[in-house]
Amino acid sequence: MEIANAFALLTNFVILPAITYGAQLSLGALGVTIVFGILRFANFSHGELMSFGAMVTILTTHLLQTKGVSISPMPTALLALPAGILATIVIALLEDQIIFRFYRKNRSTPITFTIVSVGLMFFMAGLIRIIIGPNEHNFADGARFLISFRDFKAITGLDQGIAIRQTQLITLLVTLIVVISLFWFIYKTRWGKAMRAYSDNEDLALLSGINPERVVLIAWIIAGTLACIAGTLYSLDKIYKPFIFMQIMLPVFAATIIGGIGQPLGAVFGGFVVAFSEVTVTYSFKKFLAYLGPTNWEPEGLVQLLSTDYKYAVSFLVLILVLLVRPTGLIPGKTI
Amino acid sequence: MTKHVTIVYCITAIALLAVGLFQGWSIALNIFNLCIISAITALGVNIQWGYAGLFNVGVMGFTALGALTVVLVSMPKVQQAWLVAGNGLALSFLSLIAIVFFIILVRSLLPLTSRFRLPATIALLVIGYLLIGHFFLPTTKKIESINPILSGYLGGMGLPVLLSWPIAGMVAGLAAWLIGKVSLGLRADYLAIATLGISDIIIAIVKYEEWLSRGVRNVTGIPRPVPYEVNLVDLSWFISLTHFLGIIDINNAASLFVKLCYSILFVTVLAIILWFSEMALKSPWGRMMRAIRDNRDAAEAMGKDVNARYLQVFILGCAICGVAGAMLATFEGQLTPASYIPLRFTFLIWVMVILGGSGNNWGAILGGVIIWFLWVEVEPMGNWFMSIITINLSKNSAIATHLIAGASYTRYLLMGIILLLVMRFAPKGIIPAR
Numbered sequence: 001m002e003i004a005n006a007f008a009l010l011t012n013f014v015i016l017p018a019i020t021y022g023a024q025l026s027l028g029a030l031g032v033t034i035v036f037g038i039l040r041f042a043n044f045s046h047g048e049l050m051s052f053g054a055m056v057t058i059l060t061t062h063l064l065q066t067k068g069v070s071i072s073p074m075p076t077a078l079l080a081l082p083a084g085i086l087a088t089i090v091i092a093l094l095e096d097q098i099i100f101r102f103y104r105k106n107r108s109t110p111i112t113f114t115i116v117s118v119g120l121m122f123f124m125a126g127l128i129r130i131i132i133g134p135n136e137h138n139f140a141d142g143a144r145f146l147i148s149f150r151d152f153k154a155i156t157g158l159d160q161g162i163a164i165r166q167t168q169l170i171t172l173l174v175t176l177i178v179v180i181s182l183f184w185f186i187y188k189t190r191w192g193k194a195m196r197a198y199s200d201n202e203d204l205a206l207l208s209g210i211n212p213e214r215v216v217l218i219a220w221i222i223a224g225t226l227a228c229i230a231g232t233l234y235s236l237d238k239i240y241k242p243f244i245f246m247q248i249m250l251p252v253f254a255a256t257i258i259g260g261i262g263q264p265l266g267a268v269f270g271g272f273v274v275a276f277s278e279v280t281v282t283y284s285f286k287k288f289l290a291y292l293g294p295t296n297w298e299p300e301g302l303v304q305l306l307s308t309d310y311k312y313a314v315s316f317l318v319l320i321l322v323l324l325v326r327p328t329g330l331i332p333g334k335t336i
Numbered sequence: 337m338t339k340h341v342t343i344v345y346c347i348t349a350i351a352l353l354a355v356g357l358f359q360g361w362s363i364a365l366n367i368f369n370l371c372i373i374s375a376i377t378a379l380g381v382n383i384q385w386g387y388a389g390l391f392n393v394g395v396m397g398f399t400a401l402g403a404l405t406v407v408l409v410s411m412p413k414v415q416q417a418w419l420v421a422g423n424g425l426a427l428s429f430l431s432l433i434a435i436v437f438f439i440i441l442v443r444s445l446l447p448l449t450s451r452f453r454l455p456a457t458i459a460l461l462v463i464g465y466l467l468i469g470h471f472f473l474p475t476t477k478k479i480e481s482i483n484p485i486l487s488g489y490l491g492g493m494g495l496p497v498l499l500s501w502p503i504a505g506m507v508a509g510l511a512a513w514l515i516g517k518v519s520l521g522l523r524a525d526y527l528a529i530a531t532l533g534i535s536d537i538i539i540a541i542v543k544y545e546e547w548l549s550r551g552v553r554n555v556t557g558i559p560r561p562v563p564y565e566v567n568l569v570d571l572s573w574f575i576s577l578t579h580f581l582g583i584i585d586i587n588n589a590a591s592l593f594v595k596l597c598y599s600i601l602f603v604t605v606l607a608i609i610l611w612f613s614e615m616a617l618k619s620p621w622g623r624m625m626r627a628i629r630d631n632r633d634a635a636e637a638m639g640k641d642v643n644a645r646y647l648q649v650f651i652l653g654c655a656i657c658g659v660a661g662a663m664l665a666t667f668e669g670q671l672t673p674a675s676y677i678p679l680r681f682t683f684l685i686w687v688m689v690i691l692g693g694s695g696n697n698w699g700a701i702l703g704g705v706i707i708w709f710l711w712v713e714v715e716p717m718g719n720w721f722m723s724i725i726t727i728n729l730s731k732n733s734a735i736a737t738h739l740i741a742g743a744s745y746t747r748y749l750l751m752g753i754i755l756l757l758v759m760r761f762a763p764k765g766i767i768p769a770r
Contacts, residue, residue, distance in 0.1 A: 042525040099756060111391055111524050115690060116759050118683050123752025125679065130742035130749065246678060250536055253529045261525075301473070309544035316533030320518065323526070 001158070006291035008152075008160040018279040019272070020168045020237055023175035026271030027230035028248065029255035030182065030264055031223040037199040037262035038219035039100065041113035046227060047252065048124035051245035052091055053228025054235045055132045057084030058139045065141070073143035077236055078170070085228045092224035095120060096216065104216070128242050137240040140167060160291075167237040178229055179268060182222065186264060191218055199262060251278070251315040258322045260329030269330060274315045282308045341698060341767055348705050355713065362588070365595040367712050372602040373664050375704030378688040379609055379697060380656030386695030386769060387622065388649040389629040391528045394515070396681035397535030398654045400542050400673065401511055402504035402661025407555045407671050408548075409500035411492030417479045418490065421547075424475030428468050435464030479547040489550045498561045501605070501662045508658020509651045511538070516650040520643065535682065543673040555671040562597035565590040598667055605663065606701070609656060613697045625649060626695075679748065684711065687755045693765025702766060707754070711747055718746035 028050060035043045060080035070076055099120060103113055143166050152161035186192040191214075198205040198215045206212060231245065238244075255274045259266025284302040293299070306314065322330065352371075356364030377399065384390040439460050446453045480488045519530040542549050549555065568574050568590040575586065583589045616622050628635040628642055636642045665671050684707065692703025722743040726736035758765065 042528060099760075102760060111389075112759070112763075114391070114525060114528060115686070116756065118686060119752050119755030119759060121752070122679065122683065122687070122748050122755060126745045126748030126750070126752060129745035130739070133738065133741060134745070243677075247536075250529075250533055254533070257526065257529065301469075307544065310537075310540050313533075313537040313540045316537060319533060320530075323522070323530075324518075327522075 002291045004156075005158050005160045006288050008156075008158050008162050009288055009291065012149075012160065012162045014279050014283050016162070016164065016168060018276045020171045021279065022272035022275030023171050024230055024234040024237065024271075025248075025251055025255050025275055026268040027175060027178065027226050027233065028252040029259065029267035029271050030179070031226035031230065032252055032256045033259070033262055033264060033267040034219055034226070035223050036256070038195060038216060039104070039113065041110040041117065042253070043223075044114060044117045044249065045095075045120040045124055046223070047245040047249040048121050048128065049088060049092060049224065049227040050231030050234070050248070051128050051242055052124060052231075053084045053088035053224070054231035054240055055128055055242075056087040057081055057228065057232045058132070058137050058235070058240055060084060061139045070141070072141075073166070075140050075142040075167070075170070075236060077139055077141075077232060081229070081232055084232060085225050088228035089221050089224040092220040092227070093217070096220050125242065125246070132242070134242055137235070139240065140236050142166065165237070167233075171233045171237055174229060174233060178226065182226075183264065185222075191215075195219065247312055250312055251275075254315040254319040257319055257329055260331040263329065263331045266329055266331035273330075274318060277318045278311055278314045281305045281314045282311055341702075344702060344766055348702065348709070351709060355709075362591055362595065365592065365599060367709060369595060369598050369602055369667060370664075370712070371705040371708045372599070372606050373660050373667065374685070374688060374708040375701040376602075376606055376609060376663070377657050377660040377685050378692065378700040378704035379606075379613060380653045380660065381685050381689045382653075382692075382694065382697060382700035383613060383656065384649055384653035385689055386700070387617065387625040387629065388646060389524075390520075390646060390650055390653075391524050392531045392650065392653065393528050393678075393682050393686070394531030394533075394535035394538075394654075395657050395685050396676055396678050397531075397538035398508040398512065398657040399661030399664065399681050400535075400539055400676050401508045402658035402663075403665035403671050404542050404549055405504035405507045405658070406497065406500045406558060406662045406665040408492045409495050409503055410497040410559050411555060412494045414482070414487045414489065414491035417482050417487065417547075420482065421475045421479045421490070424471050424478070428472040428475065431464065431467045431471060435460060435467065439464075476545075476547040484553075487550075488553070489547055489555075496561070497559045497666055498601075500666070501659050504662030505655040505659040508661070509655035511658075512651045512654030513647070516647045520646050520650060532678070532682075535678070539673065539676050542671075542676070549671060549673060552674050554673070556669065558666060558669050558671070560594075560669065561601060561666065562594050565594055568593060602663060602667075605659065609659075610697055610701065617697065684751065687751050691754060691758050691765055693767040693769060695769030696765070696767050699765050699767035699769070706766075707751070710750060710754075714747040714750050715744050718743035721746065 028046070031049070032043060032046050035041070035046070057077055057080045060083040061075075061077045064070075064076050064080055069079065071079055099116060100113065103116060146164045146166055146169055147162065149161040149163040152163065153159070184192075186196060194205065194210045195215050195218060197208065198210055198212065202212070205215075234244075234248070235241075251274050255270035256267055257270070258273055259268070259270030282304065284304040286299055286301070286303045289303055290298045352364055352368055355367060377395065380398075381392065381395060384392050439457055442456050442460060443453065446456065479490060482488060515531070515534050519527055519534070522530055543551050545551065546553070563571075565587065569586050574590070574593070578586050578589050581589075624635070624640055625645065627638075628640060628645055632642055685704075688703035688707040689700055690703070691707060692701065693699025719740065722739045726733075726739055729736040
């Protein structure tokens with residue numbers, strides 16, 4: 001019983017949140033990695049792209065809510081998501097056509113692209129804050145819990161419960177669907193193969209008659225879709241605040257590099273590595289150990305490796321560790 | 337070329353004078369002082385980017401370190417905290433040294449091929465973590481519990497505040513040395529992300545280690561290197577000076593005088609750093625740096641130690657950012673860790689460097705001045721713009737209030753547009769490098 005309690009505690013406070021957060025990070029990192037694989041630069045404006053997608057979804061959700069449209073018990077945001085995705089794709093393509101295309105034609109260095117993406121980040125950050133304001137938005141409606149803490153305790157008779165929020169399940173299901181269809185696209189379809197070829201060797205791909213503009217177009221469509229879904233799921237599960245998307249860039253980049261830049265599978269893996277280390281390192285294992293240890297015994301202190309204040313710093317420490325041991329990431333290579 | 341530079345500088349000066357005439361000289365001097373601090377930060381980044389092509393996006397971290405140094409050097413010592421916690425701190429420090437010593441000892445005793453090298457290091461690290469935590473955590477709790485409303489931290493050393501500026505440079509340089517050792521081997525994009533992460537960690541430490549910096553409760557009342565207004569209005573020479581100049585409002589005159597003193601200090605520091613940077617750029621060292629920037633492999637083939645030069649230039653640039661951070665904290669008279677956000681303290685500096693002209697010190701200074709000027713002045717302009725847009729809407733309509741609330745964010749929009757336009761149409765900046 002004690003062991004069951006300990007693991008219920010761990011599942012509720014470590015495993016479930018980490019899996020959900022990991023899924024959200026993976027989607028963000030997949031977008032960064034695909035842009036890196038095709039366009040070969042670290043896109044600092046990806047966080048703002050996520051923010052933009054979430055913003056459009058929120059605005060559409062509010063519109064639907066005032067019209068009385070609802071798919072209760074599911075959150076209305078799911079209904080609004082396609083609109084968000086469409087808007088994000090349009091913005092991503094506009095960014096590419098108006099801004100990045102010029103540098104691609106000039107064959108500029110990756111660092112030039114990165115600086116340009118910083119400019120874009122500023123622009124988007126301003127635009128988003130003007131449109132939706134700098135404040136928090138909570139737009140999750142519908143049923144809150146699939147299994148509430150109390151129900152779980154009543155069913156199992158344990159002292160510790162596991163609460164499963166609806167948004168957690170939605171995050172996992174959507175991520176699963178998106179990742180499977182993305183991998184199907186990249187590895188099975190003609191254009192997916194063209195993308196991999198282009199990422200692997202640009203000149204050779206050109207020689208084989210692959211249209212580079214088309215490949216770039218598809219890359220941005222995928223990146224926009226992923227960014228919008230990642231941003232929406234993150235804000236649905238936690239809260240939407242424009243500033244968060246500046247902070248989340250660090251874990252997203254960390255996940256990308258840890259997995260190996262330009263590696264879709266690595267990005268997914270890296271997302272979970274970062275999420276699990278963030279949650280476990282900042283979780284206090286006091287109660288967990290108290291359950292596992294002898295009766296009436298409690299460990300001294302919180303048994304917490306780092307204070308929760310250092311949440312965002314952990315992703316970076318993991319990144320440094322990986323870079324020291326395997327500089328090219330866990331799945332080496334630079335192809336998508 | 338020089339004519340072009342003079343004209344651009346004159347336009348900037350006229351803009352500042354216009355602010356003085358229309359919005360008041362106090363505001364104009366305030367903007368000018370912060371422009372100078374921005375210019376110094378931009379010089380630091382320009383040394384790294386313009387001379388050597390290092391893409392450092394950790395500027396915020398080094399500025400914050402500089403600001404922290406000001407607190408640690410110039411704030412009065414909190415005697416009680418040292419009395420209560422001195423032993424604990426000493427023990428934690430001793431255990432840190434002991435652990436580092438043992439790790440080095442074990443690693444030098446065990447041969448490179450030994451299977452126990454890594455496990456032994458990890459075991460020692462874990463022991464060290466537990467040992468330091470054992471002494472350290474209760475100590476910080478004690479420090480933070482002493483008079484938490486007013487102090488709750490260790491305080492500083494009570495030294496003159498001007499002394500903290502060079503020390504801030506050294507602290508930031510030391511941090512840069514540590515960071516550079518780890519991350520300068522990385523490729524450009526990796527380096528960008530690594531420095532971004534490190535600046536985040538530095539901010540996290542300044543924000544949450546309350547025993548050291550009071551964290552989000554801020555340190556206020558940092559001693560000034562210049563006289564206080566309240567003392568100034570009582571001084572006989574100052575009163576006669578205002579009579580001589582025919583100024584009636586003596587309080588306003590005192591505040592202007594204080595800001596002017598700051599301006600003189602800041603311009604002096606800027607001049608010193610600029611002189612050294614220009615000299616370095618003209619010297620054989622500067623030529624070598626440019627050679628490395630333009631073609632790393634060729635420079636390496638010529639026998640230049642590229643990695644050592646990168647480390648050197650990284651340390652120098654970060655030290656300058658640290659000095660600028662110290663000056664900023666001194667000027668504001670407070671340390672507010674929560675105000676350090678990357679958009680303002682890292683990426684804005686990058687806009688300055690790119691706009692001014694990478695590789696050119698005069699350009700970096702100009703970029704710093706122009707961008708800071710716009711950053712401050714765009715807000716009133718944004719308000720004005722939004723009020724024009726919403727003129728046909730009723731005062732209380734949701735859209736109008738929303739747009740006016742968002743007006744202050746037009747500065748982000750503008751910075752983005754400036755950076756994008758410069759990168760597109762004048763990638764070498766206003767004053768291109770020779």
